Amino acid sequence: MMEKSNLIFISEIIALIIIVFRNFLYLVITPYKAIRNISQHSRFSECLVIFLLVFLYFNYASAIRTQSFHPLVITSSAIQSFSYFILTFYITVCFFKLISILFNLKTTILSLTTTFAYSLLPTLIWFYVTSSLFILFPPPRGENFWGLSLSLIFVVFSLSLLLWRIILLYLSLRFATKASFGQIILMILFFMTWFLPASYAMYFLHIFRVPFI
Amino acid sequence: MSDKIFDKIQNRFDEIYVVEPTNLGLPSLTNLYKLTTGPLKKLPIRIILPVSFLSGLAIYLFLGYLLLRLASILQWGF
Numbered sequence: 001m002m003e004k005s006n007l008i009f010i011s012e013i014i015a016l017i018i019i020v021f022r023n024f025l026y027l028v029i030t031p032y033k034a035i036r037n038i039s040q041h042s043r044f045s046e047c048l049v050i051f052l053l054v055f056l057y058f059n060y061a062s063a064i065r066t067q068s069f070h071p072l073v074i075t076s077s078a079i080q081s082f083s084y085f086i087l088t089f090y091i092t093v094c095f096f097k098l099i100s101i102l103f104n105l106k107t108t109i110l111s112l113t114t115t116f117a118y119s120l121l122p123t124l125i126w127f128y129v130t131s132s133l134f135i136l137f138p139p140p141r142g143e144n145f146w147g148l149s150l151s152l153i154f155v156v157f158s159l160s161l162l163l164w165r166i167i168l169l170y171l172s173l174r175f176a177t178k179a180s181f182g183q184i185i186l187m188i189l190f191f192m193t194w195f196l197p198a199s200y201a202m203y204f205l206h207i208f209r210v211p212f213i
Numbered sequence: 214m215s216d217k218i219f220d221k222i223q224n225r226f227d228e229i230y231v232v233e234p235t236n237l238g239l240p241s242l243t244n245l246y247k248l249t250t251g252p253l254k255k256l257p258i259r260i261i262l263p264v265s266f267l268s269g270l271a272i273y274l275f276l277g278y279l280l281l282r283l284a285s286i287l288q289w290g291f
Contacts, residue, residue, distance in 0.1 A: 032254035061291050130291045137284035151284035159265035181235050200280050210290035
């Protein structure tokens, strides 16, 4: 028979997963309220669930790239990609923390981490869907009606998630740092000055083709 | 009003006013900001999807069949 402490632990894990997926749903329906709530009440343990989803994605992508569909094999490239993701994520969080200090704004690493982790939802969806589409409708496509239609749908889908990602990034900064509109625009511009060259470098170093952020 | 209800309302107000309302300096700019961001607070997909669709069409009109290559590059991006 299972011990009481084990049962409590399992029920806490299930509750945590339900909270994360409920917040994901709210990010679709009411992103403004959801990010406001996340910035005030979320715990670091919720981020661990999101990071686990990211880790599972890198394994899934690695399986698709190597065409070895074994659910229990964790490849070194998946661990490597996940490590680079964690590094990029925390450099981003620390950058916004530092810039908040420069702007004299009160913020915490926890608030930035939770809001940024939740705002990864569009990124996660895009990468999972793109990897799956790679098997279902592999590129390149022919210059015909169907090829063009599928490409247009995929570009529209990518643009939609990009816009949603931008909205969530803006809201994350708004509620985690309590910065004004102008300050957030400046923060994002400063961020782009190092992040775009870093993404280019990561592309050439074969780390990420599209940055996972 | 009982203390419990008052505390509840107070907490709700604290939650709502956790950030100051945006002021862009000029009333017309602030109004434009509110007009643009207002619909994005609830079900932003209603705005995002048509905007993305129109942008996708614009990209097709601008790039033509190069859209196929753009989609392929994106699909190799995972």
